[in-house]
Structure formats: structure tokens, C-alpha cells
Amino acid sequence: MHTRTHANLRNFARGHKSSAEYLDVAANAHGAEKGLLVKQALKRLRRARHHVVEVGPGGGSAVTYLAAQLTDDPALSRDTHLTLIEAPGVVSQSLTNAVEKFNHVGTCEVRNGFAQDVASLLSDPVDVISASALLHEVYSYGGGYAGLHSMMRTLPSVLNPGGFFAYRDVYAVHGSSLHQRVIHSYNSRAWLTFLRMFTPHYLGAGTHPYHHADDELVARQDSRIVSVSDLDPATCAVIAAPIGLFREIQRHYITLRDHVWRSGVLGFTPVLDGMDGDLATDWIDFRAGHKRIHYRLGEETEWLSGPQRIMLAAMSEPYAGHHTIDGDIFDSVTDVALLAFLDAAEAGDTTCSQVWESWLLREGLESYAYLTLDQLLTAFTVHSAEADTDTVLMPVRTGDIHRVDRHYYNRFLTQRLANPLLDAKQLVLFQNIPRSDVDALRQSFDTVSDRCAKASLARVYTAINKGDNWTP
Known part of the structure; x- marks a missing residue:
């Protein structure tokens, strides 16, 4: 999932991205979600032997999921070779374990390289390429939109x-x-303090598309325009900005909160997704995003005062050597500690500053939300059609496009923000369709027509045709 350019070598936080905490914990969740589309693809290929490539396997959760599916699902061929492409020097014990599991049902190898060098890393074309969170890293570290479009032409x-x-x-x-x-x-x-600390850094140092004259962030407090770096956390702020920028701020706040929680600096460590099996998904009401939080108390710190610590424990229940508590109550109690952390980091406290800087280095320059679904589908069609393959990348079936809502985060955001934006994962299965396959192209056009604006559909139509007489 890693890219290489001169800017990448300077900015990509390889050390933090490859730490055990990140790969074995934070980046080793949702294996079924990551592997879902690969499973769908293998069922539709129905070949005696498959070659699958995963770019940026992280902690190997998708590898483990695919190994289990090859064992349990008779519709899948067990003669599958899996190539994992990971950046040089990035290793994790969980990935090593996943590779061992896969080798019991197929064959698996790890190749070191960068996403944009995928053509030179593979000697022959393959059947399936899978990537999670690849494109936002290509965008952030591999040349912005030019890097994205180059990748789409390479695939x-x-x-x-x-x-x-x-x-x-x-x-x-x-x-x-x-x-x-x-x-x-x-x-x-807490949000106003985060806005003051993070937003100037992101706009000044990150790779992002918000450079237009109409993209200026304008903040007002008490009806006066103020610089975002001078926001008063005690005064409500009304901010005008591109919706994508608000999406970036919201998403980064969540990653910071989880990072600070995992660090243990606040005096407690909750079990988050991917860390401890069922403890991370102890739902009270899944669709409402309401769950129990399992956590462990650490040493007393000034960020969680004695009274707060006593109150947290009093509202919790003992469970197998740790504590469990209603998620809504946990969020309310720990918000105070997170605010104290942000204030201390901004003031230069050594411990809190180190935690803040480690997060900022790993996440602070990345742009997550760079394309809407309309723009994504259109870009893949248009730029893949420019490759010298006489094929085009498009989703064929309606079920090739999924959105998986993050109910827990959406509940948290709804309770904290006046204007929360949906938090979710987007999954798209693109097929490399030969332009001679008129039926598949017609079905693909019907699939994207419900999700793209007319102007986008015109670009898709033109890219597919290339001046020929095919009509949808």
C-alpha cells in the first residue's frame, strides 16, 4: 500500500506505519470486509488456478480470511497462489502467521516493493489485485491526482x-x-482545540485538493472572522469550507482519539476493533452503533484525575480481569481526559507531545476522501481506457459496489457534532473488461448509470467507445 516518489521518501512515515502497534493492532482488522470482494472475484473467474495479489497486506487479516474461505467454500479453487506486495522493511508477526496459515491451503509469497512499481514486480498478468486504503496513500505520497491516474492506467x-x-x-x-x-x-x-492544532498543519503541509479560490476556510466566532489557528475553544465557531475538508477533519479526529486511547497515556486502554476478537465488537445494538467498551486501567495520570478514575471504575463492571462499560458513558467520561491531553500537547508537555507528534507523522499528511463515488467510477473508466490493453476497468454488477457504514463512529459523531458526516468504508470490484465484450460493457454502463451524473456518464461513454460504434 506504499508508494515511492521523491516526496514520498521525505514524507511517508514508514517507521510509524510499520510499527507493531499499527500493523498487529490498528491495521489488522476487518479481514472479512477486506477479503469479501476477492472472494466474489474468485467465484466469478472459476479457473482451475488463480493468481491473486494483495498490495499492502498490513497485519494480514485479509490473508487469514481468504485462507479460511479456501478451506470452507467448495465453490472456490484451492489451487490459488497469493503474492503479497509490501514496502521494504515493513514486517509484522501477524502477517507472518497469516502467510503460514495460507500456505496450508495454497501458496503465498511476499515481495518487497512499492505500489506504483507493481508492473515491474509482476512478471505476468494476474487474475485479481486487491488493495485496502491504497489509493489515498498513492494520492497523499505518490504525486496527488497524477499518481492516482497513473495507477489507474497501470492496473x-x-x-x-x-x-x-x-x-x-x-x-x-x-x-x-x-x-x-x-x-x-x-x-x-475538544473539537475546537483539535481544529486549532491540526487544520493549519494539514492545509500547509499535506497533499490535498483544496487550493481553489472558493476553498478557503473561513471561521467565525462571535460574528468575527478569526484564523483557524486562533480559535477560542470556549466559544462556538461557525466555519464555512469545502465539505471534503470537513470530512478530512472529522476522520482525522477519530484516528487521533483511537491513537491516544491505544497509547495508554490517558490512564486507560480500551479494546478497539481488531485488537481482541469479540471484546472489540460487544454490541448492545449493532445498527445503532451502541456497544460495550472493554478497557484496562493503567497507572493514574494527570490526564485522568483521581475523581474521574473513581467515577469511571464505579460506572463499570469487572470482566475477566478488566472492566466493561456502556460506550456512551465511556465516551462522555473520557472526553474530559482527551481535552486535557490536547491542552497539554499544545502546551508542550513532553509525554503528550510525543504521542501527538507520532500520530501527526503517521496520519497528519494523508487525504482520505479524495473522490466521491461518481468521481471514482468515472476516473477508473476514463484512465484505464487510456492503457494499451483494449480493456477498461468498470464494476459490472450492482453488487460490485458496497458501502459498509461504521455505526459505532457514526453514533459518536452524531452525539458530538451539529453536522456529522457519514463514516463508512467504500468497496468497489472493478473488472478488466475487454472492449470486445459488448454484453459486459452494456451491463457495466447500466450499473454506473445509477451512481454517476450525466456529465460523468458522457465521459464514461466516450472513454468506452474510443470513436467506435458500440452503443450501450
Whole structure:
């Protein structure tokens, strides 16, 4: 999932991205979700032998899932070779374990390299390429939109005709453009402090698309325009900015909160997704995003005061050597500690500053929501059609496009923000369709026509035709 350019070598936080905490914990969740599209692709290929490539396997959760599916599902061929492409020097024990499991049902190898070098890393075209969170890292570290479009033009050449590219990343927003200007309000001290600390860094140092004249962030407090770096956390702020920028701020806040929680600096360590099996998904009401939080108390710190610590424990129940508590109550109690952490980090406290800087280095330059679904589908069609393969990458069936809502985060955001934006994962299964396969192209056009604007459909139509007489 890692890219290489001169900017990448300077900015990509390889050490933090490859730490055991990140790969074995934070990046080793949702294996079934990551492997879902690969399973669908293998069933549709129905070949005696398959070659599957995963770019950026992280902690190997998708590898473990696919190994289990090959064992249990008779519709899948067990003669599958899996190639994992990971950046040089990035290793994890959980991935090593996953490779061992896969080798019991197929064959698996790890190749070191970068995402944009995938063509040189593969000697022959393959059947399926899978990637999770690849494109936002290509965008952030591999040349912005030019890097994205280059990747889209490369993929058809490394896929067999009829092969698949399984894509999973953060859902952007519902709308035609991330540059749509909206007004959001903030009255939480923690969010206002985060806005003041993070936003100037992201806009100044990150790779992002918000450079247009109409993309300026304008913040007002007490009806006066103020710099975002001078926001008063005690005063409600009304901010006008592109909706995509609000999506970035919201998503980064969540990753910071989870990072601080995992660090243990607040005096407690909750079990988050991917860390401890069922403890991370102890739902009270799944669709409402309401769950029990399992956590362990650590040493007393000034960020969680004695009274707060006593109150947290009093509202919890003992469970197998740790504590469990209603998630809503946990969020309310620990918000105070998170605000104290942010204030201390901003003031230069050594411990809190180190935790803040480690998160900022790993996450602070990345742009997650770079394309809406309309823009994503259109870009893949248009740029893949420019490859010298006489194929085009498009989803064929309606079921090739999924959105998996993050109910827990959406519940948290709804309770904290006046204008929460949907948090979800977006999954798209693109097929490398030969332009001679008129039936598949017609079905693909019908599939994207419900999700793309007319102007986008015109670009898709033109890219597919290339001046020929095929009609949908």
C-alpha cells in the first residue's frame, strides 16, 4: 500500500506505519470486509488456478480470511497462489502467521516493493489485485491526482482480461464534489482545540485538493472572522469550507482519539476493533452503533484525575480481569481526559507531545476522501481506457459496489457534532473488461448509470467507445 516518489521518501512515515502497534493492532482488522470482494472475484473467474495479489497486506487479516474461505467454500479453487506486495522493511508477526496459515491451503509469497512499481514486480498478468486504503496513500505520497491516474492506467496491464481489481477505502461524501461549500458549527472544546492544532498543519503541509479560490476556510466566532489557528475553544465557531475538508477533519479526529486511547497515556486502554476478537465488537445494538467498551486501567495520570478514575471504575463492571462499560458513558467520561491531553500537547508537555507528534507523522499528511463515488467510477473508466490493453476497468454488477457504514463512529459523531458526516468504508470490484465484450460493457454502463451524473456518464461513454460504434 506504499508508494515511492521523491516526496514520498521525505514524507511517508514508514517507521510509524510499520510499527507493531499499527500493523498487529490498528491495521489488522476487518479481514472479512477486506477479503469479501476477492472472494466474489474468485467465484466469478472459476479457473482451475488463480493468481491473486494483495498490495499492502498490513497485519494480514485479509490473508487469514481468504485462507479460511479456501478451506470452507467448495465453490472456490484451492489451487490459488497469493503474492503479497509490501514496502521494504515493513514486517509484522501477524502477517507472518497469516502467510503460514495460507500456505496450508495454497501458496503465498511476499515481495518487497512499492505500489506504483507493481508492473515491474509482476512478471505476468494476474487474475485479481486487491488493495485496502491504497489509493489515498498513492494520492497523499505518490504525486496527488497524477499518481492516482497513473495507477489507474497501470492496473489493466497487470490484470488478465476479465480479471478484477478489488478496491476498499474510506467513503468520501454523498454529492457531486468534495469542493461543495457548506457551513458547519462546533461547540465542543475538544473539537475546537483539535481544529486549532491540526487544520493549519494539514492545509500547509499535506497533499490535498483544496487550493481553489472558493476553498478557503473561513471561521467565525462571535460574528468575527478569526484564523483557524486562533480559535477560542470556549466559544462556538461557525466555519464555512469545502465539505471534503470537513470530512478530512472529522476522520482525522477519530484516528487521533483511537491513537491516544491505544497509547495508554490517558490512564486507560480500551479494546478497539481488531485488537481482541469479540471484546472489540460487544454490541448492545449493532445498527445503532451502541456497544460495550472493554478497557484496562493503567497507572493514574494527570490526564485522568483521581475523581474521574473513581467515577469511571464505579460506572463499570469487572470482566475477566478488566472492566466493561456502556460506550456512551465511556465516551462522555473520557472526553474530559482527551481535552486535557490536547491542552497539554499544545502546551508542550513532553509525554503528550510525543504521542501527538507520532500520530501527526503517521496520519497528519494523508487525504482520505479524495473522490466521491461518481468521481471514482468515472476516473477508473476514463484512465484505464487510456492503457494499451483494449480493456477498461468498470464494476459490472450492482453488487460490485458496497458501502459498509461504521455505526459505532457514526453514533459518536452524531452525539458530538451539529453536522456529522457519514463514516463508512467504500468497496468497489472493478473488472478488466475487454472492449470486445459488448454484453459486459452494456451491463457495466447500466450499473454506473445509477451512481454517476450525466456529465460523468458522457465521459464514461466516450472513454468506452474510443470513436467506435458500440452503443450501450
